[in-house]
Amino acid sequence: MINRIPWVLVIFLVALWVPWYGSRFYTFLATDIAILALFALSLNLLLGYTGLVSFGHAAYFGIGAYTSAILMKTHGMPFAVSFPAAGLMAAAFALVFGYFCVRLTKIYFAMLTLAFAQIVWAICFKWNDVTGGEQGMPNVPYPDMSWMAAIPGLGGLRLGDQFYLLVLVLVALAVAALRRIVSSPFGRMLTVIRENPERAEFIGINVRRYQLAAFAVAGFFAGLAGALFGIFNRGVFPDFAYWTKSAEVLIMTILGGMGHFWGPAVGAMVLTLLNQQITSYTEYWPLILGSILVILLFGFPGGIVGALVAAGRRLTRRGNA
Amino acid sequence: MLELRDLHKRFGGFSAVAGVSFELPRGSIMAIIGPNGAGKSTLFNLITGHIPPSAGQVLLAGRDITGAPPYEICRLGVGRSFQRTNIFPHLSVFECIQAALIAHHRMGRNFWRRSETLYRAETEALLHSLGIADKADSPAGALSHGNQKQIELGIALASDPDILLLDEPTAGMSAAETHETIDLIARIARERGLTLLFTEHDMEVVFSIAQSIGVLHQGRLIALGAPEVVRADTEVRRVYLGERE
Ligand SMILES: Nc1ncnc2c1ncn2[C@@H]1O[C@H](COP(=O)(O)OP(=O)(O)OP(=O)(O)O)[C@@H](O)[C@H]1O
Numbered sequence: 369m370i371n372r373i374p375w376v377l378v379i380f381l382v383a384l385w386v387p388w389y390g391s392r393f394y395t396f397l398a399t400d401i402a403i404l405a406l407f408a409l410s411l412n413l414l415l416g417y418t419g420l421v422s423f424g425h426a427a428y429f430g431i432g433a434y435t436s437a438i439l440m441k442t443h444g445m446p447f448a449v450s451f452p453a454a455g456l457m458a459a460a461f462a463l464v465f466g467y468f469c470v471r472l473t474k475i476y477f478a479m480l481t482l483a484f485a486q487i488v489w490a491i492c493f494k495w496n497d498v499t500g501g502e503q504g505m506p507n508v509p510y511p512d513m514s515w516m517a518a519i520p521g522l523g524g525l526r527l528g529d530q531f532y533l534l535v536l537v538l539v540a541l542a543v544a545a546l547r548r549i550v551s552s553p554f555g556r557m558l559t560v561i562r563e564n565p566e567r568a569e570f571i572g573i574n575v576r577r578y579q580l581a582a583f584a585v586a587g588f589f590a591g592l593a594g595a596l597f598g599i600f601n602r603g604v605f606p607d608f609a610y611w612t613k614s615a616e617v618l619i620m621t622i623l624g625g626m627g628h629f630w631g632p633a634v635g636a637m638v639l640t641l642l643n644q645q646i647t648s649y650t651e652y653w654p655l656i657l658g659s660i661l662v663i664l665l666f667g668f669p670g671g672i673v674g675a676l677v678a679a680g681r682r683l684t685r686r687g688n689a
Numbered sequence: 690m691l692e693l694r695d696l697h698k699r700f701g702g703f704s705a706v707a708g709v710s711f712e713l714p715r716g717s718i719m720a721i722i723g724p725n726g727a728g729k730s731t732l733f734n735l736i737t738g739h740i741p742p743s744a745g746q747v748l749l750a751g752r753d754i755t756g757a758p759p760y761e762i763c764r765l766g767v768g769r770s771f772q773r774t775n776i777f778p779h780l781s782v783f784e785c786i787q788a789a790l791i792a793h794h795r796m797g798r799n800f801w802r803r804s805e806t807l808y809r810a811e812t813e814a815l816l817h818s819l820g821i822a823d824k825a826d827s828p829a830g831a832l833s834h835g836n837q838k839q840i841e842l843g844i845a846l847a848s849d850p851d852i853l854l855l856d857e858p859t860a861g862m863s864a865a866e867t868h869e870t871i872d873l874i875a876r877i878a879r880e881r882g883l884t885l886l887f888t889e890h891d892m893e894v895v896f897s898i899a900q901s902i903g904v905l906h907q908g909r910l911i912a913l914g915a916p917e918v919v920r921a922d923t924e925v926r927r928v929y930l931g932e933r934e
């Protein structure tokens with residue numbers, strides 16, 4: 369029964385409604401969640417599907433954000449150009465950095481991804497002429513959304529609401545593409561590599577090349593998320609690429625559950641909402657976050673979605689019996 | 690088909706393989722026997738690109754493949770199984786075989802098709818011939834040791850190799866399972882016209898299907914030839930066969 373409901377479609381439709389029943393604040397939260405969900409899902413292509421632990425995924429988020437912001441603000445390019453360019457630029461960097469990373473394994477791989485991310489951060493931080501240095505680039509313009517007025521019902525919306533709808537549609541398309549990729553033959557090869565990279569070589573898979581491809585694809589989608597986030601945030605700043613951002617997306621992914629496609633999206637939502645709720649009561653957010661993580665890692669190693677799926681199975685089994 | 694020329698492998702100061710040469714004609718079945726630690730698995734690892742040799746050459750159909758990476762050697766038609774089962778534990782049995790078929794057909798570059806719809810008939814046929822069709826949907830890692838060995842074999846066969854290297858394909862199996870598996874391997878080798886190189890501790894099995902036998906001892910081939918010749922060889926009797934009787 370529960371399985372019959374097209375949950376993803378339901379959630380998408382509910383999310384589309386947010387500007388009409390919510391306040392400005394709900395739109396703000398929903399935009400944040402949608403973008404971070406894409407970011408976390410892109411990381412999971414590496415973490416959950418290929419078995420590669422990246423500690424530096426924020427680099428590609430940051431590169432995407434800066435690429436799009438520089439194109440739109442400095443060069444006056446339309447969003448229709450800057451958005452795909454952000455993904456491609458991030459993928460190009462991922463290809464170069466990844467070339468070195470996939471030559472290492474396990475913790476050395478992770479450390480090298482972190483090292484490259486810190487280099488990206490340092491460049492954003494210091495290259496004043498292009499990136500605005502420490503001050504970042506404030507006032508990234510909204511895309512031109514005047515065309516939305518032609519769609520009945522959307523003309524009267526605030527800019528922020530219109531942008532949210534744009535984000536929602538673009539994220540949905542990107543996530544659909546990611547979903548398609550993980551169930552493609554390419555995705556299957558990644559799972560095989562995660563399961564047993566040694567054996568994968570002996571069925572004719574060039575493991576490093578596939579890992580590199582996965583790294584670039586993950587970078588591409590992180591770059592798209594970054595481009596959206598820069599506009600949403602009304603500016604891009606060096607800390608987009610900082611290691612704490614990499615840690616945050618890693619936590620989201622693990623919190624939601626990296627063993628399930630939608631896990632990281634759930635993680636992004638739960639973490640964002642918790643952060644909102646808790647910071648309005650107490651300043652001890654890191655303490656609470658730490659405690660949640662400890663409970664999670666010991667109690668629910670499969671993350672939130674892992675626990676829900678297990679509970680669902682138990683229910684249906686009882687229902688059948 | 691396969692030719693080894695004076696192959697060596699040293700680990701530090703220790704010679705695990707010390708000058709092995711032989712030629713394996715197309716379509717033949719050869720067994721490598723020898724006591725524990727003789728260097729059998731190391732020899733297989735050298736042939737399949739798992740580890741690079743310290744010296745010597747491996748030729749496949751006249752082509753030098755020494756030091757090539759495993760995925761290339763696999764694509765050239767060399768399949769192998771491992772002594773210690775080496776499968777994809779969280780995939781279903783079906784998915785393990787299907788993945789190997791996808792890799793073999795070089796479909797892995799495809800980002801758009803749905804992998805679960807691919808090569809279903811071939812996967813099912815292979816599972817049937819291995820006798821594990823009823824376990825298709827179980828996670829591979831949850832099955833019995835004997836079944837995992839069969840999956841191991843299935844993964845190797847899915848690459849449609851011309852030459853198949855099996856490292857103790859029946860290790861840890863019961864006597865009945867061993868016989869079934871060996872019959873199966875012999876049948877598949879005959880049907881597909883495979884060249885087969887295998888190691889095995891069960892002498893009955895070895896003498897029943899091998900057309901030639903190489904005896905490895907401390908990294909050296911101390912005897913090589915037809916089963917009757919090897920059985921009669923006095924040195925072999927002393928270092929190996931005698932040891933077990
Ligand atoms: N990677 C390695 N590093 C160091 N020594 C190794 C390595 N691999 C194998 N050896 C050594 O090489 C020798 C031969 O090992 P190998 O596994 O090839 O023997 P084997 O004939 O397959 O034995 P078994 O019948 O037990 O499978 C052993 O002494 C082993 O300890």
Ligand SMILES: [Mg+2]
Nearest residue numbers: 729730731772
């Ligand atoms: Mg061995």
